[in-house]
Amino acid sequence: MYYFAAYLLKIILSLFGNIKIYKRENLPQSGGYVIACTHTGWVDILWLGISVLPTKIHYMAKKELFQNGALKWLMNKLNAFPVDRENPGPSSIKIPRKLLSKGEVVGIFPSGTRTSDEVPLKRGAVTIAGHSKAPIVPVAYVGPNNFSDLFKRKKPRIIYGEPIYLSKELPKKEALEIMMEDLNDALNKLKQELMTYQK
Template identity: 65%
Template sequence: MYYIIAYLLKIFLRIFGRIDVYNKQVLPSNGPYVIACTHTGWVDVIYLGTTLLPSRIHYMAKKQLFDNKLFSWLLKKLNAFPVDRENPGPSVLKIPNRLLSKGEIVGIFPSGTRTHEQIALKQGAITIAQRSNVPIVPVAYKGPNNLKELFSRKKPYLIFGEPIYITSKDKEERLYFTNFLEQTLTNLEKEISNNS
């Protein structure tokens, strides 16, 4: 079901123009790894997923998105799993760690929310990569964020950064790499702006 929906969405997006993708060659040839992407709307999720095809991404998504039964069914078919951001429990780490142990790719939007503002990244993405001993790939997106912007043919861009390898499991290193990831994503966003 994942591939059917993903390829249909890819065809749908192509109606509005081709996405420019930079540095995709830096991606590991296969999983496991964590992919951390900037998040400004629901469209970036779809562009990221279709760009990585035939690789599949398992997305962390806020639990409120699963309240609607039909939408919950669709999200689960697209390999999304719910996370309670306000009261994070063991599943916040357990589910992604289990997926990574099976060689899967886990997608995280480390800002924790859809926003255009510069906010401190949460440590979740780094913690998961650190615990599972896998690289984390930073990705920045610029482009349409909703149907109106899609229909206006706003140009989409994705840029991948070099994989980040967490070299230690202590808390100080976690903070360092959280800040490093935040700065890397900022730099990637600037690079997109310069290329667009």
């Protein structure tokens, strides 16, 4: 179901313009890792999943998407798992840690919301990666965010940064703080770099 949906979406979205992918070689070749991507609309979720094919992404999604029967079925088929963004419980970390231990890829949007404004990164991505001893791959997206943008044929672009690892030489709390700062800096730099490619 996942591959069928992903390749079908690739065909449909390509009708509005092909995506340009930069530095895909930064993706780890083995082992589990967290993809932390900028988030400005629902289209970036689709293009992100398509850009890493045939690798599957297990998306952390807000629990509201699982309240409708049909939508819940679809989210499960697309390897998404629910999280309560207001009151995250143990499962918010348990599920992705289990996936990472199996060598799977977990997709998280650190801002926790769809916005083009600067917002503080939520600690979820860093906490999950740090406690799982898995790297975080920062990713930036620029392009269409909604149906209107698609019909305007805005060109989608994605760029992958170098993996960020938790320091083994520092106390865990301090290492997590540094990892979070590194992720924030990397995402900002990647967004700026993507803008230069558009010129």
